[in-house]
Amino acid sequence: MSAAIPAPALDDASVRALLDDIFWQAMQGAQQHFTEGNAVARRYAHGFSPIIAFADREHPDFAALAPVCEVGERFYCDSWAGVPPPGWEIALESTMLRMVWDAPMPDADPAEDALPLQPSHAGQAVALATLTNPGPFGPRTPELGEYFGLFEGESLIAMAGERLEAGRLREVSGVCTHPASQGRGLAGRLTLKLVRRQLQRGLRPFLHVMAKNTGARALYEKLGFVVYRETVVRVVERVA
Secondary structure, eight states, rough: OSSSSOOOOOTTTHHHHHHHHHHHHHTTTTTTEEEOSSSEEEEEESSSSSSSEETTTTSOHHHGGGGOOOOOOOEEEESOOOOOOTEEEEEEEEEEEEEEEEEOOOOSSTTTOOOOOOOHHHHHHHHHHHHOOSSOTTTTTTSSOEEEEEEEEEEEEEEEEEEETTTTHHHHEEEEOGGGTTTSSSHHHHHHHHHHHHTTTOOOEEEEEEEEOOHHHHHHHHHHHEEEEEEEEEEEEOOO
16 A cells, blocks of 8 residues: 655655654644643643643743643753753753655565554553663553554563554554563564554654663664754753
8 A cells, every 4th residue: 555645755845844843743743632731831730741842942041931840840851051040950961863765665564573562561561661761651641642652462562553643644663572582673663563563654753762762773773764953852850
């Protein structure tokens, strides 16, 4: 099955504008109903991935965000390197790569044995994400898109799904494999499954990976992703 419409071109200025500001574009657009906040600052609602975004990512309005954040909560924040305002602290700072699919559609589904994750799998999904740390994840994160898992018996051993959505861009996220099952190509199979399904819908897949995770970067490049840009990423905490 081919895509009903071609995926958006990477050299399209409107596509690049979305990619450059992807977290805010998702939160104030197609996924706004999953978020809390206002016209200048938003967060994914409690239970979803702990991520915040701002209309002006270089000069974020943390005061506007404070009413929907509790003391002690930690959030991921992209593309901001300024001094934290009173009431906020930086718990972690690193860099991540935004990678975009730039290859033909996979010929076949390489993970036909993967099962769609259901609400009943939320506990296992959170446990696997906590063990492997694929990025910010919450029990309701799989509600943001399609999520698939590979099982051995009743045990979830690998998963991957969709998170951000903006225009015709769709993120592959939450890709992780239980340590005891690594080295079997499970993450790559699930990633390609999602890529194929997205391309069939005329979407352009993209993903995020920490810059220091050279192994994951190499895998994604082998599959067909290319680096679009490197950004600062911080974990910030709301303090008293």
